[in-house]
Amino acid sequence: MTHSEENYLKAIFHLSRQGTGTISTNAIAEQMDTKPSSVTDMLKRLADKGLVNYKKYQGVSLTESGRYSALAIIRKHRLWEVFLVEKLDFTWDEVHEIAEQLEHINSEKLIDRLDALLGHPKFDPHGDPIPGKNGEFKERDKELLSKLPVGSKGVCVGVKDSSATFLKFLDKNSIALGQQIEVLDKEEFDNSMHIRIGEEQLLVSHQIASNLYLKPSEDS
Amino acid sequence: MTHSEENYLKAIFHLSRQGTGTISTNAIAEQMDTKPSSVTDMLKRLADKGLVNYKKYQGVSLTESGRYSALAIIRKHRLWEVFLVEKLDFTWDEVHEIAEQLEHINSEKLIDRLDALLGHPKFDPHGDPIPGKNGEFKERDKELLSKLPVGSKGVCVGVKDSSATFLKFLDKNSIALGQQIEVLDKEEFDNSMHIRIGEEQLLVSHQIASNLYLKPSEDS
DNA sequence: ACAAATTTTTAGAATCGCCTAAAAATGATT
DNA sequence: AATCATTTTTAGGCGATTCTAAAAATTTGT
Ligand SMILES: [Mn+2]
Ligand SMILES: [Mn+2]
Ligand SMILES: [Mn+2]
Ligand SMILES: [Mn+2]
Numbered sequence: 295m296t297h298s299e300e301n302y303l304k305a306i307f308h309l310s311r312q313g314t315g316t317i318s319t320n321a322i323a324e325q326m327d328t329k330p331s332s333v334t335d336m337l338k339r340l341a342d343k344g345l346v347n348y349k350k351y352q353g354v355s356l357t358e359s360g361r362y363s364a365l366a367i368i369r370k371h372r373l374w375e376v377f378l379v380e381k382l383d384f385t386w387d388e389v390h391e392i393a394e395q396l397e398h399i400n401s402e403k404l405i406d407r408l409d410a411l412l413g414h415p416k417f418d419p420h421g422d423p424i425p426g427k428n429g430e431f432k433e434r435d436k437e438l439l440s441k442l443p444v445g446s447k448g449v450c451v452g453v454k455d456s457s458a459t460f461l462k463f464l465d466k467n468s469i470a471l472g473q474q475i476e477v478l479d480k481e482e483f484d485n486s487m488h489i490r491i492g493e494e495q496l497l498v499s500h501q502i503a504s505n506l507y508l509k510p511s512e513d514s
Numbered sequence: 515m516t517h518s519e520e521n522y523l524k525a526i527f528h529l530s531r532q533g534t535g536t537i538s539t540n541a542i543a544e545q546m547d548t549k550p551s552s553v554t555d556m557l558k559r560l561a562d563k564g565l566v567n568y569k570k571y572q573g574v575s576l577t578e579s580g581r582y583s584a585l586a587i588i589r590k591h592r593l594w595e596v597f598l599v600e601k602l603d604f605t606w607d608e609v610h611e612i613a614e615q616l617e618h619i620n621s622e623k624l625i626d627r628l629d630a631l632l633g634h635p636k637f638d639p640h641g642d643p644i645p646g647k648n649g650e651f652k653e654r655d656k657e658l659l660s661k662l663p664v665g666s667k668g669v670c671v672g673v674k675d676s677s678a679t680f681l682k683f684l685d686k687n688s689i690a691l692g693q694q695i696e697v698l699d700k701e702e703f704d705n706s707m708h709i710r711i712g713e714e715q716l717l718v719s720h721q722i723a724s725n726l727y728l729k730p731s732e733d734s
Numbered sequence: 735a736c737a738a739a740t741t742t743t744t745a746g747a748a749t750c751g752c753c754t755a756a757a758a759a760t761g762a763t764t
Numbered sequence: 765a766a767t768c769a770t771t772t773t774t775a776g777g778c779g780a781t782t783c784t785a786a787a788a789a790t791t792t793g794t
Contacts, residue, residue: 382627407602
């Protein structure tokens with residue numbers, strides 16, 4: 295598989311775990327920052343190779359084999375991200391770009407060894423689950439902060455937007471994975487939320503609250 | 515720069531430290547396992563980008579900038595080889611193929627951190643020197659075993675052929691870098707050599723002796 | 735149901751990197 | 765100097781990936 299094919303598979307995989315059903319040409323084009331006509335071209339090629347189910351005008355979905363390949367690439371991406379943070383002291387806002395390159399390195403043995411070196415991590419630096427060697431993949435239990443009612447508590451377990459700007463914002467306000475968060479109040483006006491993080495209190499906009507994932511505590 | 519351009523620069527660099535003078539189209543084609551016409555194509559492109567000096571029928575050489583780029587790639591290649599051996603327990607015959615991929619990863623910070631993690635190594639697993647961050651590069655003092663006179667001693671510091679088959683042969687005969695070697699005798703008939711390695715004695719063919727580098731001891 | 739708006743595909747072209755076959759230049763031999 | 769062999773370049777083409785512009789299909793709105 296070429297780098298380009300791998301990137302398309304990844305994009306299709308990510309789109310299918312968001313919206314429900316089949317994926318549109320335009321959605322892929324937007325995700326990948328290319329033109330729809332280029333997407334159509336590639337979908338034909340991927341279909342020829344048995345990686346996607348594609349029929350003109352009908353949208354696209356991954357085949358068994360396409361899904362397996364996509365998961366292998368995502369596994370590599372996320373393991374490399376862990377490596378960069380754990381072993382090379384990168385911050386969580388720096389690793390994605392580099393992992394975009396490293397994910398295309400082709401060596402099963404390399405990935406197995408890397409996985410072992412890192413102690414078989416289950417999640418990447420952004421809280422996303424790392425697929426297993428044989429394509430096992432389960433999303434973790436989590437809820438957007440913005441969806442939680444006033445009074446509930448939870449632990450921060452992930453981000454939806456993992457752009458460098460958002461991640462740096464979180465750093466600046468000492469919001470990190472593993473942190474306990476409590477919803478103190480919600481403003482009717484703009485849906486911003488008063489939250490407690492450890493000892494601190496903070497008012498976060500709706501946009502922020504809808505990009506932070508919590509694992510709600512049992513007792514809420 | 516594309517992967518292909520980087521590979522051509524590397525090939526030209528390596529050829530220029532072997533034979534003397536400018537590099538022929540055919541030599542590059544052979545080194546890279548492509549056709550001469552493809553090489554001509556690429557040389558034009560590299561010349562346009564100011565990476566090589568090229569004039570039709572006159573051979574080619576690296577410009578300042580081309581040499582600098584080539585060294586950067588070789589630096590990455592060799593640092594990754596060290597990483598694979600030191601941190602992921604690969605053997606020295608396994609690392610080259612993977613490093614051929616990793617050398618194209620583009621991130622200065624990544625390489626700086628990797629260099630630091632490895633303790634700023636000076637040589638790769640095959641005894642080849644690792645170019646410095648700013649293009650410093652000096653070949654180490656070494657001599658082919660086949661060139662040494664009977665009675666001389668030295669330490670094994672590198673291999674000329676670093677193919678997996680040769681490296682595995684060396685492993686099998688416990689010849690490793692850092693090993694003390696003494697030339698006991700030379701056969702007139704086929705130039706094979708009787709050598710002593712530590713406690714062991716061994717008869718090696720001329721072909722083997724002309725692919726092992728020693729640093730001759732002062733007193734020889 | 736039909737026209738308008740939107741989405742998707744096709745047609746045609748560019749670039750990169752490679753190939754084969756033919757032509758041109760260079761170098762060696764008489 | 766003329767011929768022959770070798771090296772190198774050119775010409776033309778192919779697959780991969782992308783683009784723009786135009787055509788076709790689908791969806792939406794009245
Ligand atoms: Mn990422
Ligand atoms: Mn991630
Ligand atoms: Mn190597
Ligand atoms: Mn090496």
